[in-house]
Amino acid sequence: MVAQSEGARAAKSSAPASAPVSASARPVFSIGQVLAKLQPEFPELSPSKLRFLELQDLVTPFRTPSSYRKFSADDVARLRLILTLQRDQYLPLKVIREHLDAMESGQASPLPTAVGLSATSVLSTRSRYTKDEMLRAAGASANLLQDAVSAGLIVAAESYGEEELSTLTALAQLQRSGIEPRHLSVLKATAEKEFALIERALAPIAKRQGPASRAKSVERANEISVHLDVVRGQILRHVISRNAGQA
Numbered sequence: 219m220v221a222q223s224e225g226a227r228a229a230k231s232s233a234p235a236s237a238p239v240s241a242s243a244r245p246v247f248s249i250g251q252v253l254a255k256l257q258p259e260f261p262e263l264s265p266s267k268l269r270f271l272e273l274q275d276l277v278t279p280f281r282t283p284s285s286y287r288k289f290s291a292d293d294v295a296r297l298r299l300i301l302t303l304q305r306d307q308y309l310p311l312k313v314i315r316e317h318l319d320a321m322e323s324g325q326a327s328p329l330p331t332a333v334g335l336s337a338t339s340v341l342s343t344r345s346r347y348t349k350d351e352m353l354r355a356a357g358a359s360a361n362l363l364q365d366a367v368s369a370g371l372i373v374a375a376e377s378y379g380e381e382e383l384s385t386l387t388a389l390a391q392l393q394r395s396g397i398e399p400r401h402l403s404v405l406k407a408t409a410e411k412e413f414a415l416i417e418r419a420l421a422p423i424a425k426r427q428g429p430a431s432r433a434k435s436v437e438r439a440n441e442i443s444v445h446l447d448v449v450r451g452q453i454l455r456h457v458i459s460r461n462a463g464q465a
Contacts, residue, residue, distance in 0.1 A: 245280035245288035250448040252289050252297065257444075260301045261437070265447045268297075270384035274311055276300055276318070284455060311380075346377045356386040362393060369399035370406060416442050 247255070249265050257263050271277050272287075277296055279287040289297075296318075303309050303317070353360060366372040366389055372382050389399060416439050423435045 245290045245293070247289040247291075247294060248448070249287055249289075249451075250444060252294055253444050255294055256297060256301065257441075259298070260305065261440070263301065264381070264440075265444060266384045266388075267380060270380060270387060271297070271300065271311075273384075273387055274315070276311060276315055284459065286455070346379060347383055348377055352378045352383050352386060355383055356390050358386050358390040358393075362386070362389060362399070365399040369402060371399055371402065412443070412446055415446075 249268055252268065253263060253265065268277075272279065277289075277293055277300070279289045279293055282288060300311075300314055300318075303314050304311070309317075347355060349360075349363070352358075353363060363372065363386060366386060367374045371389065372378075372385055375382075378386075392398075392402075419442060420435050420438055423438065
C-alpha cells in the first residue's frame with residue numbers, strides 16, 4: 219500500500235466535494251474497531267500506540283467535527299504493513315517511514331532490511347531507545363522525564379520502549395498546554411479503580427490454575443482496557459462538548 223504525501227493530502231482536501239472517494243479510502247472504523255481487527259495479529263497494539271503512530275505521521279486518520287478518529291480500510295492496511303515490518307523485520311519507525319516515503323514517491327524501494335542496515339544494527343534498534351534518544355524523539359526535556367518518573371507515569375530504566383516514548387510524547391504535548399505530570403495524579407487514581415473493575419470481571423478466570431489461564435486472564439484484561447479507553451474518551455469528549463456549548 220502506498221502512503222499519502224503531504225502534497226497528495228493537500229490536493230485531496232482541495233478537491234471538489236463531488237469528487238469520488240474509493241470505498242477503501244472512506245473513514246469508517248473507530249479506534250476500537252481498528253484494534254479489534256489488528257490485535258489478534260498484533261496483541262501488543264494499544265490505543266496509545268495507535269495515537270503514537272499518528273504523532274509520528276505514519277498514519278493520518280480522518281477527524282470528525284467532534285474530533286473522533288476514523289480510519290479507512292486503506293489506513294488499516296497501512297497499519298498492518300507498519301506493524302508487520304516492525305515485528306518481523308525488527309525495524310525502527312524512522313526506517314519504516316523512509317521505506318513508505320520511497321514507495322509513495324514511486325521509487326523502486328527494496329525491503330527495508332536491505333536499506334543499508336546490517337542484521338546487528340536492525341536488531342539493536344528493535345523499538346528500544348536510550349534516554350537521550352527518547353527525549354529527542356518525544357521533543358521533551360530531561361526535567362519532564364524526571365517529573366514523569368517522580369509522578370509514577372514512567373518507570374526509570376536503562377532503555378525505553380515505544381509505550382514509554384508514546385507517554386513522554388503525550389506529556390510533552392500536554393506540557394505545552396500547561397498540564398504537568400504532577401497534575402495527572404487523578405489518572406493514576408482512575409487507573410487503580412479501573413483495574414479493580416477488571417480484576418472483579420476476571421475473577422472466574424483467575425480462580426483457575428496454570429499458565430494458560432494466566433495468559434487468558436492477561437489477554438482478557440487487555441481487551442477490557444481497550445473498551446474502557448474507548449468509553450472514557452467518549453465520556454470526556456461529551457463533557458468537553460457540553461461545557462463548550464455552555465461557554
